[in-house]
Structures are given as structure tokens and as C-alpha cells.
Amino acid sequence: MQDAFLPGFADEVPYVIGDIELVEQPGLRMITQLIGLTAGELKVGLPVTVRFQDLAEGLSVPQFGPQENP
Secondary structure, eight states, X not given: OOSOSSXXXXXXXXXXXXXXXXXXXXXXXXXXXXXXXXXXXXOTXXXXXXXXXXXXXXXXXXXEEEOXXX
């Protein structure tokens, strides 16, 4: 995306969004920001982990990034 739809993301454009399906609950899907990736690095089935970004007091949003190798 080139324009932030919420002021809390204005400093992060452009950003990559993706359709995530949770392994823990098959069928549960969400559209979310992907961090630590470029559009060219995306592929179907890419393992990701959740991180939470605090935007304001009492307001956190989930973001997903590449799964780190143990």
C-alpha cells in the first residue's frame, strides 16, 4: 500500500499486507501487515509468527513476520 489508512501507520508506508491462516485454528484467516518482508519475498505457505505493535495506550495490533529459525 502507498497510503496509510490509519494515522498510526503513516510512518510505515509502503507496507506489505497478507492473508494469514492460523495453524492453531484452520479456517481462521485475517488480513494483516507483514513486517520484515518485501513484496518480492512473499510466497504461499511462508511460515510467519505474530508480533504486537502498540499504537496507543490500550491499542495493540497484530503483525506477522517471517518465522525465525530456532
